[in-house]
Amino acid sequence: MPEITKRLLDAKGQAIESAAQKLRQLLDDLGGSGGRIDDQIKVNKADEPFNFPGGGDDQKIEDRLKAITAQYSAVSGQFQQLNAAVNDLFAALEQPSPVSAAGLAAAAPAVVDAQRTAKPEEALNFAGFLSQMGQAVVDTQRSLDQQSMAYLAEAGKAGFMVPMAFRLPKLSGKMLFELEYDKEAGVHLIFHSRSEKEIQRNQQSIEFDIVSAPAPPDATDILRRRLSLDLVFDAAARKRVLDLNQPKDSQNALPQEALDAPSRILILRVQTAGQFKHLVIYAGGEKESNVGMWIADGQTIQVVYRFQKQNSEFEKRFREFALDLAERQQEFLPPPAA
Amino acid sequence: MSLNQAVNIDELPGQCERIGAELTAAARSMIRAAAPGLAGSGGLWREIPLLRRSAVRLHLHLGKQQDRVVLFFFKEKGMEDVLLDALVEFELRPVLEPEPAAPLAPGAVQTRMRVPRCFPLDVPEQEAQPLLNLLRAAREQVLFVAYERGVIAVHPKSREIAWPGSPNALKPADPAYVWPLLAIARSIGRWISGEDGPGAELMAGPRRLAADSDFNTIQQRLTEAWRRVVNVVERRDTVEPLMDGVEAWAQSLTPDYLVDSYRTELAMRLDGAGNVVFADSEDLFRLEAAIEYREEEDLPVARVDLRPPDFLLSGGVYRALLGELAGDKPVERISRELTPPAGTPWLLPPGSASPENVRAFIESAQGSGGAHAALVFRIKRGRRSAKSPDTDVFVLTGRLGEVAPVHIVLKAQVRVGRREDGELETEILDDGFAVLSCSHTPMLHRLDEVSDYFARLFGHLQRWFRVTATA
Numbered sequence: 001m002p003e004i005t006k007r008l009l010d011a012k013g014q015a016i017e018s019a020a021q022k023l024r025q026l027l028d029d030l031g032g033s034g035g036r037i038d039d040q041i042k043v044n045k046a047d048e049p050f051n052f053p054g055g056g057d058d059q060k061i062e063d064r065l066k067a068i069t070a071q072y073s074a075v076s077g078q079f080q081q082l083n084a085a086v087n088d089l090f091a092a093l094e095q096p097s098p099v100s101a102a103g104l105a106a107a108a109p110a111v112v113d114a115q116r117t118a119k120p121e122e123a124l125n126f127a128g129f130l131s132q133m134g135q136a137v138v139d140t141q142r143s144l145d146q147q148s149m150a151y152l153a154e155a156g157k158a159g160f161m162v163p164m165a166f167r168l169p170k171l172s173g174k175m176l177f178e179l180e181y182d183k184e185a186g187v188h189l190i191f192h193s194r195s196e197k198e199i200q201r202n203q204q205s206i207e208f209d210i211v212s213a214p215a216p217p218d219a220t221d222i223l224r225r226r227l228s229l230d231l232v233f234d235a236a237a238r239k240r241v242l243d244l245n246q247p248k249d250s251q252n253a254l255p256q257e258a259l260d261a262p263s264r265i266l267i268l269r270v271q272t273a274g275q276f277k278h279l280v281i282y283a284g285g286e287k288e289s290n291v292g293m294w295i296a297d298g299q300t301i302q303v304v305y306r307f308q309k310q311n312s313e314f315e316k317r318f319r320e321f322a323l324d325l326a327e328r329q330q331e332f333l334p335p336p337a338a
Numbered sequence: 339m340s341l342n343q344a345v346n347i348d349e350l351p352g353q354c355e356r357i358g359a360e361l362t363a364a365a366r367s368m369i370r371a372a373a374p375g376l377a378g379s380g381g382l383w384r385e386i387p388l389l390r391r392s393a394v395r396l397h398l399h400l401g402k403q404q405d406r407v408v409l410f411f412f413k414e415k416g417m418e419d420v421l422l423d424a425l426v427e428f429e430l431r432p433v434l435e436p437e438p439a440a441p442l443a444p445g446a447v448q449t450r451m452r453v454p455r456c457f458p459l460d461v462p463e464q465e466a467q468p469l470l471n472l473l474r475a476a477r478e479q480v481l482f483v484a485y486e487r488g489v490i491a492v493h494p495k496s497r498e499i500a501w502p503g504s505p506n507a508l509k510p511a512d513p514a515y516v517w518p519l520l521a522i523a524r525s526i527g528r529w530i531s532g533e534d535g536p537g538a539e540l541m542a543g544p545r546r547l548a549a550d551s552d553f554n555t556i557q558q559r560l561t562e563a564w565r566r567v568v569n570v571v572e573r574r575d576t577v578e579p580l581m582d583g584v585e586a587w588a589q590s591l592t593p594d595y596l597v598d599s600y601r602t603e604l605a606m607r608l609d610g611a612g613n614v615v616f617a618d619s620e621d622l623f624r625l626e627a628a629i630e631y632r633e634e635e636d637l638p639v640a641r642v643d644l645r646p647p648d649f650l651l652s653g654g655v656y657r658a659l660l661g662e663l664a665g666d667k668p669v670e671r672i673s674r675e676l677t678p679p680a681g682t683p684w685l686l687p688p689g690s691a692s693p694e695n696v697r698a699f700i701e702s703a704q705g706s707g708g709a710h711a712a713l714v715f716r717i718k719r720g721r722r723s724a725k726s727p728d729t730d731v732f733v734l735t736g737r738l739g740e741v742a743p744v745h746i747v748l749k750a751q752v753r754v755g756r757r758e759d760g761e762l763e764t765e766i767l768d769d770g771f772a773v774l775s776c777s778h779t780p781m782l783h784r785l786d787e788v789s790d791y792f793a794r795l796f797g798h799l800q801r802w803f804r805v806t807a808t809a
Contacts, residue, residue, distance in 0.1 A: 131371045132371075134371055134372065138386075210387050213387075215591070219386070
């Protein structure tokens with residue numbers, strides 16, 4: 001049925017464009033440059049990177065999938081930054097340590113800056129690269145899911161259309177890399193560069209297949225339990241956390257302006273490995289950098305991110321988020337004791 | 339980058355181990371990266387990305403610097419003293435329920451060399467002695483070559499050949515020399531086409547090589563690389579600590595991996611002491627070895643197969659060269675050389691060697707592939723830096739007009755390269771093109787270069803078997 005074929009194609013095309021748009025948006029958010037990364041990374045595009053069920057009959061679909069593969073390659077560096085930021089977020093939630101990475105909020109900008117200043121050969125590794133590819137599979141499938149749902153809704157109305165969904169079962173790729181010797185740093189990996197070099201290095205390769213595997217039925221629940229975050233409104237519970245605050249001159253102390261306006265302090269309960277901890281977030285009202293985060297484990301409170309320490313786009317957005325949430329929580333908090 | 343910045347071969351095991359570790363880390367990293375999506379509202383499916391297969395290919399070169407062998411990952415343009423190419427490849431595959439296995443210990447890997455079946459080492463005395471008598475040689479001085487009807491003895495030093503039924507040892511100048519030579523070529527064809535099957539297996543005994551010989555060093559490092567990759571990927575000598583939080587979630591979903599199809603290929607030139615031959619003035623004959631690493635009933639084994647590097651029975655270069663041979667100029671040349679001067683006694687009927695028949699002969703000689711197809715081998719390697727051509731020999735058996743089978747041996751200078759767009763480029767030059775032998779024109783007999791080549795090849799094989807293995 002030609003109408004359905006065209007619709008299918010359009011849906012896939014929209015999904016692809018949507019995914020690409022999303023990536024570009026993320027890229028813009030992080031202030032990166034796709035062209036620069038594209039010059040640094042070359043992914044073999046001739047190896048039929050995507051296998052699509054029934055796709056062999058539809059050249060257009062394959063072409064579009066190849067196009068999105070190229071786009072994913074181009075922004076893979078940014079993907080790594082995002083993954084690193086997300087991973088650091090989880091790490092900060094699960095294993096708070098003021099020493100590691102200077103905390104949650106600083107994590108993303110730090111990664112971005114490192115990527116900007118690092119040589120391309122220092123920027124990537126196998127784990128990071130394959131992680132980006134795995135993320136690309138998941139994200140693309142999610143985009144296709146949206147189109148599937150739209151299609152199914154339309155199929156239900158039309159009556160004669162066969163219910164179906166779009167799947168991206170496998171991503172195959174080839175990673176080209178080189179090993180470079182540095183007198184001081186020793187041997188390290190670099191990815192294949194398009195740039196002309198006088199020295200011809202041996203090109204090494206890793207081919208890989210990434211498939212989408214069903215997660216065990218309870219995997220999502222377990223994950224959610226591990227990540228559960230609740231805002232704490234109960235006065236007694238909030239007091240127990242804030243009472244852990246340290247003397248004013250301690251580097252872990254909350255700022256006085258936060259203690260003067262406790263209803264603007266956000267307290268989130270975090271469940272990790274069966275234990276509850278609390279994240280304390282406060283955003284001030286004047287400077288864009290007035291935002292900080294602490295973690296309380298029942299015994300003590302420690303700073304995760306230093307108040308007024310940096311001034312970055314990430315901080316600005318983090319502060320706006322905290323201010324907004326603090327405003328919204330007012331109606332749930334009990335009135336202050338007389 | 340110069341050679342003094344090359345990576346020493348000692349670093350190879352560490353590099354391979356690192357790659358194995360990175361890949362297994364990547365498998366978990368991918369799953370971890372999917373956590374935010376799974377924790378969110380999600381789509382139709384609850385899925386995680388799984389690294390189902392990864393295949394690693396490392397290309398290495400060997401160089402020598404101040405009497406020290408280095409294996410390096412780089413090659414400078416035009417470098418002439420690169421004397422060994424090596425390929426290390428392996429795959430990682432997920433396994434559902436891995437059986438517990440002990441770590442591979444250093445020095446535990448047993449090396450076994452397979453001698454091709456066409457070079458029998460245990461020829462019975464009653465069969466070997468008459469041939470040795472004809473050659474006036476001791477058993478250890480000759481190489482036996484099995485062919486379809488028995489065994490041929492080759493004396494690499496004198497280049498003489500003895501085969502069953504012959505009253506004398508054949509010298510290269512004898513017209514009958516071509517027959518055992520053709521039989522030997524077919525045996526080598528069976529060897530490289532894999533039709534021969536595995537031959538005798540010898541325990542590698544590098545006792546006759548100096549402990550610090552290049553060959554021992556290379557083999558030990560390659561083996562050590564396998565050992566360390568297996569141990570790190572299959573977590574045989576480490577216990578991964580239990581993680582916390584999301585990391586633990588990803589850890590629980592990440593499958594175990596095993597190392598599969600680990601093999602290396604080497605192309606090298608060694609002298610009798612097992613050291614790499616570097617200078618042009620030395621014997622530059624090359625040999626190839628493929629080494630497969632596996633565990634057989636809990637015994638780690640490295641299985642070495644030798645191959646002659648310069649023989650072709652299939653592939654793009656092979657087809658391109660035979661295509662060139664069927665071109666107008668070579669066909670006319672062959673036709674002319676196979677057409678007798680007036681009054682010369684000739685076994686081929688008049689008109690048999692017409693250009694049309696010659697072209698059809700070349701086509702028929704390719705047959706359906708396998709050991710009986712046309713055989714092409716390089717008897718002299720041109721210097722790449724000087725862009726000088728290789729010298730190749732073509733051994734063809736087919737139908738020439740109404741006569742079959744006709745055996746023809748040709749020599750040609752050829753250039754093989756790749757254009758900038760990557761396409762294969764082959765050329766057969768006019769100079770040096772010659773019909774060396776034809777089964778139906780006995781006066782055409784110019785096999786000196788071919789017999790020289792086989793003598794060198796067999797001399798090296800004989801030495802290889804002697805120095806790298808003990809029965």
